[in-house]
Amino acid sequence: MVSIVIQTSFLGDMVLTTPLIAALAERGPVDVVATPASAGLLANNPSVRAVILYDKRRASRGVRGFGRVLHELRKRRADAIYLAQGSVRSAALAFAAGVHRRVGFRTSAGRPLYSQTVPYRRDLHHAARLWQLATPERDPAPGEIRPRLYPGAAERAAVDGLLGPAHDPRPLVALAPGSVWATKRWPYYKELARAAAADARLAVLGSADDRALAEEILAASSHGGVNAAGRLSLLASAELIGRAALLVTNDSAPQHLASAMDTPTVAIFGPTVPEFGFGPLAPHSIVVGHAALDCRPCDRHGPPACPLGHWKCMRELTADDVSARVRHLLSTPTPHP
Numbered sequence: 001m002v003s004i005v006i007q008t009s010f011l012g013d014m015v016l017t018t019p020l021i022a023a024l025a026e027r028g029p030v031d032v033v034a035t036p037a038s039a040g041l042l043a044n045n046p047s048v049r050a051v052i053l054y055d056k057r058r059a060s061r062g063v064r065g066f067g068r069v070l071h072e073l074r075k076r077r078a079d080a081i082y083l084a085q086g087s088v089r090s091a092a093l094a095f096a097a098g099v100h101r102r103v104g105f106r107t108s109a110g111r112p113l114y115s116q117t118v119p120y121r122r123d124l125h126h127a128a129r130l131w132q133l134a135t136p137e138r139d140p141a142p143g144e145i146r147p148r149l150y151p152g153a154a155e156r157a158a159v160d161g162l163l164g165p166a167h168d169p170r171p172l173v174a175l176a177p178g179s180v181w182a183t184k185r186w187p188y189y190k191e192l193a194r195a196a197a198a199d200a201r202l203a204v205l206g207s208a209d210d211r212a213l214a215e216e217i218l219a220a221s222s223h224g225g226v227n228a229a230g231r232l233s234l235l236a237s238a239e240l241i242g243r244a245a246l247l248v249t250n251d252s253a254p255q256h257l258a259s260a261m262d263t264p265t266v267a268i269f270g271p272t273v274p275e276f277g278f279g280p281l282a283p284h285s286i287v288v289g290h291a292a293l294d295c296r297p298c299d300r301h302g303p304p305a306c307p308l309g310h311w312k313c314m315r316e317l318t319a320d321d322v323s324a325r326v327r328h329l330l331s332t333p334t335p336h337p
């Protein structure tokens, strides 16, 4: 059975789609429709036969772009298409491709064009919801929804080059201070770096836009560290996270990279909550969030600015709060190297 998975959402969503892809690969070849930004996350993945690029905002915009991707889909003669992303445009692609079995969530905008809908279970992790597109008749076991990424030689070499010779006996702690949504960026990474630097070697991850912030964080630590922001691909970032003793991150894509690499995670949630289905899946992970705020959560993604103006969900999570969790995890024996 040939399957196609359409996943053109955010980077973290692609990571959380890998358990669905792995489950489908047990039934036959799987091709994945992905954005250029997330396609690299599927490199070396043994469950993926091919990646079909869908550059919604550039090369694949408009009717001609739609037609090009449609041509690619038709060539596959797939038995089923799984809509891991629920837009009308993706549903129209699946419908126009002439694939009889088109499976997506009952809540998706594109559902009139599906041949089969599956409940969007709000009580499950999103990786489990996606996995159920292929197996709606039962809940997954924890091991079945662990995301997986496969950094290769190029990613290992890139991280080797960045970290240099491994003389430092301190555990490597990765920090990911960025997020697309401003209200999800915890504001005290500098203070955390100052507190943690004596006991840990720090590496700050992020996009090129995070480079200046990463520099400030490392400068505050007084012990320096590695500024990896903008210098690694996503898969190489996963490789670096995989080498770390733990990751401290906001509710953003690096959290899901850590889930895929089994790296214990301190995940800081402000306006969002893990109950939305996007919490860490790596063993020995801890969620930090403000438990005493009536206004929380206020938005599924995190609003551009705090609607109440005080942003207490993040401002009142202190560096001491997070630092205590970091020390706890570093002193907890884990099977992680």
Ligand code: SF4
Pocket (backbone or CB within 6 Å): 183, 270, 271, 272, 293, 295, 296, 297, 298, 299, 303, 305, 306, 307, 308, 309, 310, 311, 312, 313, 314
């Ligand atoms: S309304 Fe509450 S949860 Fe939302 S951003 Fe403001 S403080 Fe955070």
